[in-house]
Amino acid sequence: MPIGGFVVTIDQKAKGDAFAGLARFPQVEIYGSDEKGNVVLVIESETSKEMEKIVKDINRVEGVLNCVMTYINVEDE
Amino acid sequence: MSITRREFLKRTAALTAASYVGMNLPFSLEGESHAADADKWVKGVCRFCGTGCRVELGLKNGKAVALRGVADSRTNLGYVCMKGMLFYKIIGHPDRFTKPLYRAKKDQPFKTITWDEALDIAAKEFANAVKTSGNDSVAYYGSGQALTEETYLFQKVMRAGLQTNNVEGNPRLCMASAVGGYLTSFGADEPIGSYSNIEKASCFFIIGSNMAEAHPVVFRRVMRRKLDNPNSVKVINVDPRISPTSRIADLHLQFKPGTDLALMNAMANVIIEEKLYDENFINNYCVFKAVEDDKPKGVDFEAYKKFVAEYTPEKAAQLCGGNITPENIRKAARMFAKSPGTMSMWCMGINQRLRGVWANNLINNLHMITGQLCKPGADSLSLTGQPNACGGVREGGGLCHILPGHRPVAKDKLRNQVEEIWGVPQGRIPPKPGLHTIAMFSAVNEGKIKAIWIHCTSPAQSLPNADHYRKGLRRDDVFVVCTDIFPTKTTELANLILPAAFHFEKTGVYGCTERRSQITPKAVNPPGEAKPEVWMVREWALKLSKELNDPVIKKSVEPFIGLEEGFALSKAIWDEYTQKLTKGRDNDLTGATYDVLLKMADGVQWPAPTTEFALKGGTERKFVKGIDPLADKLSQDDKPYQFYGPAHEDRKLYIWLRPYNGAAEEPDAEYPYYLSTGRIIDHWHTTSMTGRIPEIMRANPYSYVEINPKDAAKLGIKPGDMVEVESRRGKVVMPAKVIEGPIEGMVFAYWHDMDEERMINKVCKDAFDPGSKEPEFKISACRVKRVSGPKQLKPYIVTM
Structure with missing residues (x-):
């Protein structure tokens, strides 16, 4: 089960939509956010296949401008 | 707890x-x-x-x-x-090649052979070709993904050993026009500035690049800059297609493909008309050039002013179509010129064009007339597609006309320098440039090239008009060697497949967009019998030397004989290249030794003539005294900028008079749509690697074609319908994505798919820029029709 750390950038004008959209992913845990629109989140998925799909879907969430990864651990995959 | x-x-x-x-x-x-x-x-x-x-x-x-x-x-x-x-x-993927594979004829199955047998066969085939058909009957076709050490050693053996300049690589397909643009505008290849300008820029001019998908990490920096400064930072996105990059744009200019040349000349016209140009910068550093009887000719500011005056915003808007209005052109010109620091970024939309060099010149022109160069936040930065197109191929001698260290092969003095450094007889390297990519594969088609070594790339899929060039590769009298890690559309046509070590399985250097060289040391062992390519070349050269009874071939690899292949061999090659071949050149990497590179968090930007300077990171901004040590060393006056680029002896920047010309193939009654192609965020080039990562393949299993909703309505196409895209060269059938992406009258297809039914490069035109020889992937004419409703498709990857 891979674990990935991500920084998502959201459009502050659509902040509500963005957070609501992110909250719909059960594999996503939000760890923090700031006034610049940075959201730190962790994805824990069954496979990195699933993680890829989640990242793709996050990029489609209303108000999300960009989703980049900073860390991945796949030691038990 | x-x-x-x-x-x-x-x-x-x-x-x-x-x-x-x-x-x-x-x-x-x-x-x-x-x-x-x-x-x-x-x-x-x-x-x-x-x-x-x-x-x-x-x-x-x-x-x-x-x-x-x-x-x-x-x-x-x-x-x-x-x-x-x-x-x-x-790393460790089950599809990896792990043993050498061979077949004498291309309709036979491959059989496993030993390395000794494989290298014997490769040496004999190349030697026979040379003996029977001459030195130019052999060729090397490399890659912007090869390590610098690999490209350097391959080209050394080809030029000094086999005495041919038939040394090419796939960067010809992606950034040759940027090279041409930089050399003709600034007298020196590669960008003046760095990514660090992003955090200082106040205006971004993004043209012909979908950064958000093709370079998402650079895009993040641009996006962050815009979001942190929503009012003072402006983003102009110029593209016939609305893409994810457009999401952060203040101004998105959408135009008919190819008409951006008129657009940029019109912007220059506005800048001059409204006196927004930087007179001091122009007077101090620039001259104007026109072309007369195919030769450059100096002209003056008035001639340039008169030339661009023909491109009134009204006329340009009419030519460009789309959403371009005269007022939009004026607005873009003012944003560009008035900003404290303007940064242009572009990629294949500019380079892969019949007039790619001109398009590059016109971007550079805007920077020169406004003085948007050499100062914080100002740069004309060509984004590179591959990790080592700049470092290995542009700098390391990986194209048919250039030797290592930015030395044109046709220049006697520079060629002789290289011969002397390599310790080979004068005259050993032929003075005539070899065949550029399209010419090389045309020669393969004609049977003039008898043996070709294709390294780390898949031209059978990535060349435009691909079916045409696959004919030659299928010939049984053309011996094809492939070094690769996975099966590809090209290994399907090979006689000999040599299993290569992958990233982190060998040691070497990549040089990225911003003149930065970074090392990746070996961390894990390659699978099975896979080997680093530098080992293969060395051993092959030693066998070739015997086959051709030519000691000079052995001489070309002599300094490397016996060295351990995982680190020491690459280090020795890098040392020779940097200490001897780049020393004193504009891409001086003398200070960027392996020791230094291993210490750095992020490598070294050239010029970096000393280790002390390299340890600080090298040169962030070229040509600026106090920042670039060569600007200080080669200074000829008290001006702050010293344009010492090797291609302009007068040390001036050239503002070119370049007219708008159409594409090689414009839409007509028979083929009424523009076809453009590009990359999708998930996949890398031909999917030989990313197609084997299940999560990526599942997210984007096959190519599709984007169609504007208005065109889709006209053609009766609904989302997901199967659509035939046909040109004069071939046709594909792929699903339709109906989207406000491409401008009306244009379709856009992704080119990564290996499936014969969906391989869009069969459809693209192989016309190329007369200067850079880069093909015009971005524009051709096609017709589009609905074939059926949605169909279940199977992803396809070549396997053995």
């Missing part, structure tokens, strides 16, 4: 991400007793795209288990895209 192992890893992931954006989280991992997530971290460079993201591969018991960005790297500031994060999956 102790936490679980999973929680420990999640917190590690969260803290890593938070640290990159300066966010404090309400916990730390101090005092936790869990074993570290990896027992060794090895710094290297991402293998995909030209950004040059610095990453660390985490190893546990010798196995790759984790990957993270390097936070203090000046290229990516710690961020990596998902595609980059998953490349570790290629």
